[in-house]
Amino acid sequence: MSGDALDTLVASLRREGVRITTARRLVLDALVRGTPHPTAEELLSSVRAMAPDVHASTVYRNLDELERLGVVVHTHLGHGPATYHLAADAHGHLVCEACGRALEAPPDLFGQLARGVKRRLGFTLHPYHFAVLGLCAGCAAQTPART
Amino acid sequence: MSGDALDTLVASLRREGVRITTARRLVLDALVRGTPHPTAEELLSSVRAMAPDVHASTVYRNLDELERLGVVVHTHLGHGPATYHLAADAHGHLVCEACGRALEAPPDLFGQLARGVKRRLGFTLHPYHFAVLGLCAGCAAQTPART
DNA sequence: CGCCTATTGCGAGCTGGTCGCAACAGCAGC
């Protein structure tokens, strides 16, 4: 079942005429099966576990290309490196400034905001590229109040 | 009147025991009087207009220090360099992915979102660090529809 | 199998920012 997700993805890319190389397949595999918010470097090391000679720039180029194809999206959870998702899994992020943990925003959370912005400013929101920062419940309790 | 804003800021910093150097005063001056979303490099060149020998790292260090003191905040409007505001002027940003223009979010815009997040997840939002991307009215009209 | 061309490995290069250090300059105290 979960092996299928990769195969399906690969098949549909091939149908679009996208060439499937080992590196590209392994990047997709790492995205399908790995931990939730991998950075390019984490993806690189997953890829290298199977194909040790893959070069970092290959991973960057594949991520760019897959993003251009609409298969992958990247997100910034803070100041560090970008993190990647399968586009099908895209979601907003709430990141705690104190403990650094990233919560996935419930899918409807930005809906109201998006509607308000649209109505008032005519602006169409794509709220997934940057995380929204703040303090999670646990850290807020331990932190001296802040404006 | 507008010269006062700087003087007031400087006076209050001095009262807190902060040492006021030429570079620091010029950075503040550029923030008070310059264009709305300056990058560190833009601030550097404003500063150099008055004091040509100020070094880039001095501007970075002053911005860090002023941020630590709560006088300045930085924001990421996109992939480029960070941009700076006086903390007193802080506001959310809506940035158009097509034309790159940054709109200031009306101050109450994030209020609902913040209340929703707080109630449902106990998460306290600080919605100013990262911009929220999207398409402005003008660009949305010209762009082939997108999910 | 062979060709075409997209993709890769590789290293150099780039942007935006940080750091360690010795010289320097605020400003409090006299």
Added chain:
DNA sequence: GCTGCTGTTGCGACCAGCTCGCAATAGGCG
């Protein structure tokens, strides 16, 4: 106004995260 303490500065080296140019390689179609 001068002195001294200490925070700040100029400077260069360095760093992370990413991008590019190029020649060699390898998908995939016929």
